[in-house]
Amino acid sequence: MTDVVIAVPGDLSSRTGGYLYDARVLAELAARRRTATALSLPARLPHPTGDDVAEALRRLAAVPRGAALFVDGLAYGVLPPDGLRALGRPLGALVHHPLALETGLSPELAARLEASERAALDVAEVVVATSLTTAGILRERFGVPADKLHVAEPGVEPAPRATGGADGVCVILTVATVTPRKNHAMLAAALGRLKDLSWRWRIAGSLSRDPALVDALVRQIEAVGIAERTDLLGEIGPAALAAEYDRADLFALPSRFEGYGMAYVEALARGLPVISGVGGASAATVPRSAGAVVDADDSEAIEAALRRLIGDPAARRAASDAAWDHARTLARWTATADVFEAAAARLA
Incomplete structure (x- = not known):
């Protein structure tokens, strides 16, 4: 061979x-x-x-x-x-x-x-x-x-279904290096308009690729008033990342372009609803029934998708079931x- x-x-x-x-x-x-x-x-x-x-x-x-x-x-x-x-x-x-x-x-x-x-x-x-x-x-x-x-x-391997957060707080997980393409800033802006809902945002991914962009993101998170609800975890290992997927209720990454979107399928494999960007292969990777596929530059569409999936547990459960079912076909x-x-x- x-x-x-x-x-x-x-x-x-x-x-x-x-x-x-x-x-x-x-x-x-x-x-x-x-x-x-x-x-x-x-x-x-x-x-x-x-x-x-x-x-x-x-x-x-x-x-x-x-x-x-x-x-x-x-x-x-x-x-x-x-x-x-x-x-x-x-x-x-x-x-x-x-x-x-x-x-x-x-x-x-x-x-x-x-x-x-x-x-x-x-x-x-x-x-x-x-x-x-x-x-x-x-x-x-x-x-x-x-x-x-x-x-x-x-590929994606079978994984345990996420158990989710506790106390009615919707845990939103983003897994991506902080770079312009991953579009953390637009997600932060949308979450800043959703302070009437109960949620927590956890971001896993390298903070060293673009330090200036990370600094700008931190300033934005503080400016829109969501610093107390946001955790920048940095790059974490496989066991810690698996734990983050398990405690999440929703995966959000309105990326501007993806060649495939491995983090999306990792989230789908755990039955997490996914909010993805529409650029590149994302729309083919994430079924709309499993969450939402949005224009990365459409702040209102990102906000609406978040509001629906954070604020309506029934909609979130339906999207979770669709994600879980779709993952079996991957x-x-x-x-x-x-x-x-x-x-x-x-x-x-």
Whole structure:
């Protein structure tokens, strides 16, 4: 069986959706008696210095020729096509979502990243997308041929149904690194207009990616008068996160764009109603019956969804039942690994 290497910027143990996905795929492949390992590339990717690019290519060149080599899109999309071709081997690109679609980029940087990623993807022998939506974007906007594409959606394993909060207080959980794309600010603004309801907001996710944005979020939470109801937990481990899901009554993340939305399916698997953004794959990931799918820029729609699901226990229970039922239809990680097996065979 072919060995598999997935190259990622920095530390694979980072607790973001893309890194968790990569780590779980490697674990699934290792369980099949494959040698499946991560290769660390310079952590500044996808915003590297010239030295970072040269070092990334050097590390990729050292991967044994017999291994199927996949490069995570955070790195792949900014590597020069000539450097990738010079590796002299078939390459797999793993795209969670295109770099240019990150929120908050200047038009010039977004255009530069899109051109770079398009050129790099042209070199890849296979391209693994983590959702049908992302695959469609890669075909239609980036010109990736359909015969190169493999769709490997994240899996989700059965989980205990959440027990929820106590004393009639609706516990709202958000799991996401604080970045512009995740749209915490719009959620804070909406909650600031719902102080007549009984709720508590708990936010799990890294606070170090964008310290200035975190400071702005803290100031906003204080300004709208919800600081005493809000807990910024930072990045937490698997056991602590499982406990947060268990004590929650509602999951809210009106993200501006998701390549898939792993946190959404983790919440659905616990029977939590979900309020998601409509951008990217979110609308295909979250059934409307399981909560609400809203425009990330529509503050009134976010507020209305929150008011309905916080203030009406019957509506919240119906959405919870729909989430719980839908979770039974979701693919498991074994299916994700099956796609990588096929892609690895093609690289071999």
